[in-house]
Structures are given as structure tokens and as C-alpha cells.
Amino acid sequence: MAVISTAGLARTFDTKRGPVHAVRGIDLTVEAGEILGFLGPNGAGKTTTLRMLTTLLAPTGGAATVAGCDLLRDPVGVRRQTGYVAQSGGVDPSIRVREELVTQGRLYRLSKAEAEARAEELAHELNLTGLLERKCAALSGGQRRRLDIAMGLTHRPAVLFLDEPTTGLDPGSRSDLWDLVRRIRAQWGTTVFLTTHYLDEADALSDRLVVVDQGRVVAEGTPTALKTRYAGSPDASLQDTFLAITGRGVAPQDTTPIAV
Amino acid sequence: MTTLVSDTALVFGRYARQTLRSKMQIFFGALMPVLYLLFYGPLLTAMPLASRGSSWQVLVPGLLLQLGLFGAAFCGFAIIIEKQHGVVERMRVTPVSRLALLLGRVLRDAALFVFQAVLVILVALAMGLRAPLPGILIGFGFVAAMTVSLASLSYALALRVSTPQSFGPLVNAVNMPAMLLSGLMLPMSLAPGWLNVLSHFMPFRYLVDAVRAAFVGDYGGTAMLYGVLVTAALLLASVATGTRLFRRAGA
Numbered sequence A: 001m002a003v004i005s006t007a008g009l010a011r012t013f014d015t016k017r018g019p020v021h022a023v024r025g026i027d028l029t030v031e032a033g034e035i036l037g038f039l040g041p042n043g044a045g046k047t048t049t050l051r052m053l054t055t056l057l058a059p060t061g062g063a064a065t066v067a068g069c070d071l072l073r074d075p076v077g078v079r080r081q082t083g084y085v086a087q088s089g090g091v092d093p094s095i096r097v098r099e100e101l102v103t104q105g106r107l108y109r110l111s112k113a114e115a116e117a118r119a120e121e122l123a124h125e126l127n128l129t130g131l132l133e134r135k136c137a138a139l140s141g142g143q144r145r146r147l148d149i150a151m152g153l154t155h156r157p158a159v160l161f162l163d164e165p166t167t168g169l170d171p172g173s174r175s176d177l178w179d180l181v182r183r184i185r186a187q188w189g190t191t192v193f194l195t196t197h198y199l200d201e202a203d204a205l206s207d208r209l210v211v212v213d214q215g216r217v218v219a220e221g222t223p224t225a226l227k228t229r230y231a232g233s234p235d236a237s238l239q240d241t242f243l244a245i246t247g248r249g250v251a252p253q254d255t256t257p258i259a260v
Numbered sequence B: 001m002t003t004l005v006s007d008t009a010l011v012f013g014r015y016a017r018q019t020l021r022s023k024m025q026i027f028f029g030a031l032m033p034v035l036y037l038l039f040y041g042p043l044l045t046a047m048p049l050a051s052r053g054s055s056w057q058v059l060v061p062g063l064l065l066q067l068g069l070f071g072a073a074f075c076g077f078a079i080i081i082e083k084q085h086g087v088v089e090r091m092r093v094t095p096v097s098r099l100a101l102l103l104g105r106v107l108r109d110a111a112l113f114v115f116q117a118v119l120v121i122l123v124a125l126a127m128g129l130r131a132p133l134p135g136i137l138i139g140f141g142f143v144a145a146m147t148v149s150l151a152s153l154s155y156a157l158a159l160r161v162s163t164p165q166s167f168g169p170l171v172n173a174v175n176m177p178a179m180l181l182s183g184l185m186l187p188m189s190l191a192p193g194w195l196n197v198l199s200h201f202m203p204f205r206y207l208v209d210a211v212r213a214a215f216v217g218d219y220g221g222t223a224m225l226y227g228v229l230v231t232a233a234l235l236l237a238s239v240a241t242g243t244r245l246f247r248r249a250g251a
């Protein structure tokens, strides 16, 4: 059963310098329990699509259902069942980690006791236990990112949207996060919709990939199918496949850092 | 309904705790009106400002609402910073009521400014203000209502602009004429006809007049009636505007 399905989902921004067609009509479906890698070069419309699917941004065209709820008619139903980790996070630097986690649980309508227990549990899962009494401003970039992810998992959502979840994480934390995502899916059947510029991550984690460029879907399939089709061999690198699909590489600052 | 109340309490709690952590912010807001009381009030005591009562009964209501006007209009600053940290979107993505996202914040603001209004009244009493207790309590009610409406509008505006630099001048451009035309400092009854007429188009004038009436014990007159009506209309319009912005906060 499709947990996410969109039909012609589009968003145009009106700016002083004319309209920006960020998303030009996206059709896709994501099955229950699937991990979908949503790829595309900078400015392709990934974040805009996620913001529409999480009810933050009204589409200017098309329709979608998320977790059985119509995006436009039942946004509250969508919100109850989805978690969202934004590309740039969402914690207040002046507030303590524990308070942010508990507040987040309460915003998702957990009782006070539940929210407090859940904060401990999440801190444990994301390796934040020793940091609960710190202000968010006093976390390192990677610790902050782990907190952002914990915030998105608070209510054990049926659908989890992760916008570049591992940007800024060290290799150890990245593979920990991959394990966590796999574990959540195995344990709770969570559907995961994630964007990333790390192609090794997309390759390792995703059941299926959707590649967008200039606001449109330009390719989709399992990593193996895409490699075979666009780079000529199932053993080709996803990097070459991505280049063949979009006609260009990922921006240099977004590629996996190479030790020099 | 019960979720609206508990959502509002939750949002209120978050921002109230933030305010309580900053003792500076709590007392600093009362400084300007207290300075007016100390160094401006004595200038007026000898002037025949009031048709009934003393000059203090004219000045102090103005100072209370000035506190609300200048304090509340700048409340939006905080949300611009929050927006930059992604906090607003993070909250909007949860099922929490949009009205509660606004009310929790503006009720915190109202609590803060009423507290500061109490400080101002205490100093004013020491300086020589004499006014009936019900009148003073009504005054606090107007400060709270004015804060809720102005802060709502301030948040609404702040959700639309992207930088604090563009927000400040905009607020000042509205606040200065609002202050001058509502007769906060001196009653508009002293104004020449054209100015008096013009000031009737400034909604806050009715609030100021109502609080001045309350301070001389006149609770049933037209000033109070108009004050209550204008306040109710302001509240409705501004809370609706603020909630709409939280519902679809654009960029």
C-alpha cells in the first residue's frame, strides 16, 4: 500500500524577480516501510517537496496523500503521523537539550511523563545522554544534528522525512545513523523519505531512488536498476549514474569529504 | 477546546520559562515609563490637564499604554530569530493548534507587560497618583488586551519579513504616529480641532480615553463603552491575522 503518493505536486514562488518554479509537477509513490532516497543537484526542489509533504508549504498545484490523509484536506492527520528533520534543524540555541526534547514530545501530545521518558530514550538512542543538560548552542555540529534527528523521532512517526540528515556528521555517526534508520524501519515499519548528497549513503540505505532535477522526476528505480540503465552496469558507481542522469556532478562542497 | 487550552499552556510555558531566565528583560521594560514618571510627571503636576482629578490620573494611563505599545510592537523580533533557527517550522510541523502557537506567545507577552504595569503603578502611587482600585485593575485589563492585539500583529509582520533590519524601521514607522495621535502623553482634548478629529481615526486613542476614565472612577460613560468596543474589534482582527500567518507562514 502506498503511504505517500503525489500527483502533479508543484510549487511556484513569486519573487521580486519573477516566478521561481521550484517544483514543476512531481508524481511519485512510496510504499509502506520503504526507504526512499530522494536525490538531485542543489536547487532541484528536494527541500521544497519535503516542505509541501509535511504541510509547511501550500502546493500551488497537484495533490498528495501522506499516511492515508489528504495533504490539503487533512493537514492535522498528516502532521500527527509524520516526523520531519529539516535541512537546517530546528532547535533553539538558548534552550537546554532535555527541555527541547520534552517540549517536542508534548507538542506531539505525549503526556508529561511520557515525554520525559521518551527524551531519555531518544538521548540514549542518539548518543546524547551526557548532553541533556547542555544548552543547544553548546553542542558540536554533529551533536546538534543528532538532536535534530531525535526531535523528528519523538512520536514514533509512521512516515519520517529526513532532509540531508547526515550532513556534518563524522563517519562513525553517519554509519550509526544508517543503523538507526534501518532499525526503526525493521522495528516499527516506518516509511523513510530521505534526501542526501552522499551517494554512498543513498546506495547503502535506500530501497529505491527517485532523482529530481529542475523540479521534475528524471529517473527512478532501485540503485541497481538505475546503475544498469544509466551507467551500463549494475556494478557502476552511483556517482557515474547520477552524472549520466542529471548531466552534471554533485556540487563539490556536497561530495563526501576526502582526507587530504 | 481542551486541546487548544493545553496546547496554549504548553507554548505559554515554553516562552514564560524563557522570559523568567532573563531578569533583565523583565525589569528593563518598566524603565522607560518609570523615567517618565520621575522626570516628566513633575512638570505636569501644576498644569490643569484634567477636567476631573489630578494630572497623574491623565499621565499614568498614557504611560501604561505606552508600555504596551512599545513593548508589544517589538515582540516580533524574537520570532524572526526563532524563524532563522528553524524553530517556527519545527513547531508548525507538529499537530499543535496554530491558534495556540500564537496565543501561547502573546499571553506570555501580556503577563510580562501587566507585571511591568504593576511596577509603574507602584512608583506612580509613591509619586502622588491617587486613583480607585477598580479603575487601576481595568487599566491592567486594557494593557493586557492591547498587548495581545499588538503582539499578534507584530508576530504576523515578523513572520513575513526575513531580517530584523527590515522589521525595526517598519514598526517604528507605525508606532510613532500611533503614540502621537492617541494622546498618550497629553490628552487630545488639548489639541486643535483638526488634530483632535484626526486622532479619532487612531484606534488606540479610545483605549487611552477609556483608561483615563477608569482612573477617575467613570466606568459607565461613553469613553469606556468605545474603549471596550474598539478593544474587542482590535483583538478579534489581530488574533485572526496572527493565526492565519502561523497557518501558512510563507517563506
Ligand SMILES: Nc1ncnc2c1ncn2[C@@H]1O[C@H](COP(=O)(O)OP(=O)(O)OP(=O)(O)O)[C@@H](O)[C@H]1O
Pocket (backbone or CB within 6 Å): A013, A014, A015, A020, A021, A022, A040, A041, A042, A043, A044, A045, A046, A047, A048, A049, A087, B250, B251
Ligand atoms: N522561499 C523561496 N522563495 C523563492 N525561491 C525559493 C524559495 N525556497 C526555495 N526556492 C528556490 O526553489 C528552488 C528549489 O529549492 P530547494 O530548496 O527545494 O532545493 P534543494 O533540492 O533542496 O537544494 P539543496 O540540495 O541545495 O538543498 C531553488 O531554486 C530555490 O532557490
Ligand SMILES: [Mg+2]
Pocket (backbone or CB within 6 Å): A046, A047, A048, A087, A163
Ligand atoms: Mg534542500
